[in-house]
Amino acid sequence: MDAVLAILSGAFIGSVLGFVGAGGAMTSVPILLYVFHFTPTQATTAALAIVLLAALSGAIPKMRTHEVLYREAFSIWGIGLVTNIGGAALSKHLPNSIITTGFALILIFAGFATRRGPIKVEDEKRMTVGVLIAISLVIGAMTGVFGVGGGFLAIPVLVLFYNTPQNKAAGTSLLIISINSMTSFLGHHGVWHEVKWGIPVGIGAVAIVVSMVASHNTKHVPVALLRRSFTYLLFALAIFTLAKTWIFHS
Numbered sequence: 001m002d003a004v005l006a007i008l009s010g011a012f013i014g015s016v017l018g019f020v021g022a023g024g025a026m027t028s029v030p031i032l033l034y035v036f037h038f039t040p041t042q043a044t045t046a047a048l049a050i051v052l053l054a055a056l057s058g059a060i061p062k063m064r065t066h067e068v069l070y071r072e073a074f075s076i077w078g079i080g081l082v083t084n085i086g087g088a089a090l091s092k093h094l095p096n097s098i099i100t101t102g103f104a105l106i107l108i109f110a111g112f113a114t115r116r117g118p119i120k121v122e123d124e125k126r127m128t129v130g131v132l133i134a135i136s137l138v139i140g141a142m143t144g145v146f147g148v149g150g151g152f153l154a155i156p157v158l159v160l161f162y163n164t165p166q167n168k169a170a171g172t173s174l175l176i177i178s179i180n181s182m183t184s185f186l187g188h189h190g191v192w193h194e195v196k197w198g199i200p201v202g203i204g205a206v207a208i209v210v211s212m213v214a215s216h217n218t219k220h221v222p223v224a225l226l227r228r229s230f231t232y233l234l235f236a237l238a239i240f241t242l243a244k245t246w247i248f249h250s
Helices: 002-020 024-034 040-064 070-079 081-091 096-114 129-146 151-162 166-187 189-194 198-216 223-246
Strands: none
Touching (some): 002 024, 024 223, 040 198, 070 166, 096 223
């Protein structure tokens, strides 16, 4: 039964990453918590490994079609190293309720962030230094503490404020998620021995294949429908996570 659930989970996570360009960790963590009964620390650590592999497999097709902004991606990763590594060290000392509550709040914020309006048809611009630093530090902290890659924050900024085409924003987001997740996963090395890796490996393997297929076919799926569906999913996961943490916890 675990094998079947792992396959279904991997297909779902890979679809989200490939089509949306974000949200892999935001769907991986609840699945590991409530379907496979991992602890919050184990779930965030395992989710980083899953999302690292799936996001990278989704980013590769975008790289081949030149739909990745390398300057922005590596700058966000480099500047956010301090908060990423610091957050990973801090997460080991936080109560489970704080981790799950913070994660739920991120889901809510991400839901509102994805409810963006229509894209203005203007010339594409580069991200300013101040915005770049601020986003980098926030994304680094979220990845380190909660195992979230931060693509949901990078995509709206690129699309709304810098007129980046949706496909290029998604490709850039996938690269950011990949390298941020790799860094934070290494920062969680003290928890590796606590994780039963068979389930995350199975989920990750399926997610890789599905993410690559989905990433190749994003142009054939309505962006508005994807965005709306993803928003509702995030709100539902947030409500469920808060309820499990504070109302139905045992």
